[in-house]
Amino acid sequence: MICTPLAAPTPDDLLAALPVAAAAADWLELRLDALHDLPVEAVLRALHHVLPRRPRPVVVTFRPREQGGFRDLSPADRLRFWHTALTTPAEAFDLETDLIAQLLPTYPPNHPVWARVVVSHHDFQATPADIHAFAKAHFPPFAGTVKLAVNVNQPDDVCRLFDWLTGTPSTWQKIPVGMGGLGVLTRILGPAYGARWTYSTGHDGRAVAPGQLTATELRETFRLPSLDRHTTVAGLLGCPVAHSLSKDMHNAAFAHLGLNWVYIPVEVSPDDLAPFLRDAIHPRTRRLPWTVGGYSVTLPHKIAILPYLDRLTATAARVGAVNTILVSGQELIGDNTDVAGAMRPLQQRFALAGEPVAVLGAGGAAQAVVSGLVGAGAQVTVFARHPDRACDLGNRFAVPIAPLDDFHGRRFVGLVNTTPVGMAGYAEGACPVPPERLAGLAWVYDLIYRPRQTPLLQAASQQGLATLDGLPMLVAQAAEQLACWTGQDIPESVLFAAAERALADFKAAGFKSAP
Numbered sequence: 001m002i003c004t005p006l007a008a009p010t011p012d013d014l015l016a017a018l019p020v021a022a023a024a025a026d027w028l029e030l031r032l033d034a035l036h037d038l039p040v041e042a043v044l045r046a047l048h049h050v051l052p053r054r055p056r057p058v059v060v061t062f063r064p065r066e067q068g069g070f071r072d073l074s075p076a077d078r079l080r081f082w083h084t085a086l087t088t089p090a091e092a093f094d095l096e097t098d099l100i101a102q103l104l105p106t107y108p109p110n111h112p113v114w115a116r117v118v119v120s121h122h123d124f125q126a127t128p129a130d131i132h133a134f135a136k137a138h139f140p141p142f143a144g145t146v147k148l149a150v151n152v153n154q155p156d157d158v159c160r161l162f163d164w165l166t167g168t169p170s171t172w173q174k175i176p177v178g179m180g181g182l183g184v185l186t187r188i189l190g191p192a193y194g195a196r197w198t199y200s201t202g203h204d205g206r207a208v209a210p211g212q213l214t215a216t217e218l219r220e221t222f223r224l225p226s227l228d229r230h231t232t233v234a235g236l237l238g239c240p241v242a243h244s245l246s247k248d249m250h251n252a253a254f255a256h257l258g259l260n261w262v263y264i265p266v267e268v269s270p271d272d273l274a275p276f277l278r279d280a281i282h283p284r285t286r287r288l289p290w291t292v293g294g295y296s297v298t299l300p301h302k303i304a305i306l307p308y309l310d311r312l313t314a315t316a317a318r319v320g321a322v323n324t325i326l327v328s329g330q331e332l333i334g335d336n337t338d339v340a341g342a343m344r345p346l347q348q349r350f351a352l353a354g355e356p357v358a359v360l361g362a363g364g365a366a367q368a369v370v371s372g373l374v375g376a377g378a379q380v381t382v383f384a385r386h387p388d389r390a391c392d393l394g395n396r397f398a399v400p401i402a403p404l405d406d407f408h409g410r411r412f413v414g415l416v417n418t419t420p421v422g423m424a425g426y427a428e429g430a431c432p433v434p435p436e437r438l439a440g441l442a443w444v445y446d447l448i449y450r451p452r453q454t455p456l457l458q459a460a461s462q463q464g465l466a467t468l469d470g471l472p473m474l475v476a477q478a479a480e481q482l483a484c485w486t487g488q489d490i491p492e493s494v495l496f497a498a499a500e501r502a503l504a505d506f507k508a509a510g511f512k513s514a515p
Ligand code: NAP
Pocket: 299, 338, 341, 361, 362, 363, 364, 365, 366, 384, 385, 386, 389, 404, 418, 419, 420, 421, 423, 427, 432, 447, 448, 449, 470, 471, 473, 474, 475, 477, 515
């Protein structure tokens, strides 16, 4: 069940938003506290006007600013509102815990309205240490549903929210909401484990609480209605992960293969990496209740993760970095599909054995590219803006390192850019080397995929050189991961289509600053 908040400034806007939100939501939350500065009586009139026109069941909310609401409300305003609102036929009412005692004289515990009440507690700082004790102390036993919306600061908080959701049976229906990066697990998997619903962003796509996803994403990308306790969970560990295309590709692949799997990007800070691996992923120590299929690993964890894995595949050991975690029995294995991902599209287009190839940059992606190029027999030279920092790479693969400014195309057949120069949000519009230095090359490969046509590739095309952008690599490394995790081959066309759709949405949304 997906519940979409409608936070409209006027009653007319609220009415207009109903059908828009109803397209992807199962429930609509009428955030009446968002109606700008209307007196309580006018808010109640708006509620009476909207209710007969509701296309879905609604939950009515009228929250004061200090508890996360949109406006200042005195205790008297709130009580006046609820004494009348609770007599309406709305399917549910969201009441903050501090109101309960004051409503009891009019609505005693045996009053039938309590079956429709969601008693809520919000904490934008932290998760209670003992959630069971907290719930017992703060939520009345006669409420039909209780909602705990709390900031999750560490993996342990997420584990305890799921423990509360799935643990001791109670008469309540529960809604745990983890706010913040790690909370995405409660937002996507909560309903599969019994949560009454999960909240999406508002109908206009704007988040009304940290970490929300749109209803369309929840329904179509993550296929929330089909998730259950048998769903195998995969995902991405990184920081940030917000604009990753992996969720689009992997979830499209699971849908195509008919697998009951879901792929969830989780924003894991460097400090949370070890506890997240312990509590959420490792088969010997995992506390979360689902089967883990595997994880992708991205910046900044590709190297930091090495000490926490039981072993590495030969490829990951050669590269010295991991972009894929496999679960095998009781072991966590680190693999690297960036090598195959980078090389497959390149080898399909160009001969490499014995050819002089220049690589720009010496970071994580360069490790995979140089490993693959050396393996294919190319004569590799790495050009880095800080050659001293690239010594490890040079020693590991026995390749020369040169200053970036020394690059000249005439000494090489091919050029691979592994720097982020030209990527959306980072030195956008810039070229990592002066375009005139491309002269003499036969081909240029840019690992950047956002945008696909970087200034470097545009300059190369204008000079008649063959070009390859970064999307085929992204797709190929994802296809390799899927094969490792599921044992099944996925047509790359499915992954391409999903990635291209997401890139088009990204462009249409006008995001500029995403990595
Ligand atoms: P990284 O580990 O941060 O490495 C970046 C490298 O680029 C470093 O050597 C860095 O040098 C250099 N660099 C950064 N800014 C520079 C500048 N202004 N001028 C010259 N050199 C600069 O990042 P990464 O993981 O390797 O990723 C690099 C790029 O590859 C990103 O655009 C990423 O999106 C892309 N990528 C694509 C795929 C794919 O599937 N297509 C996969 C992985 C990565 P310093 O050490 O001096 O900072």
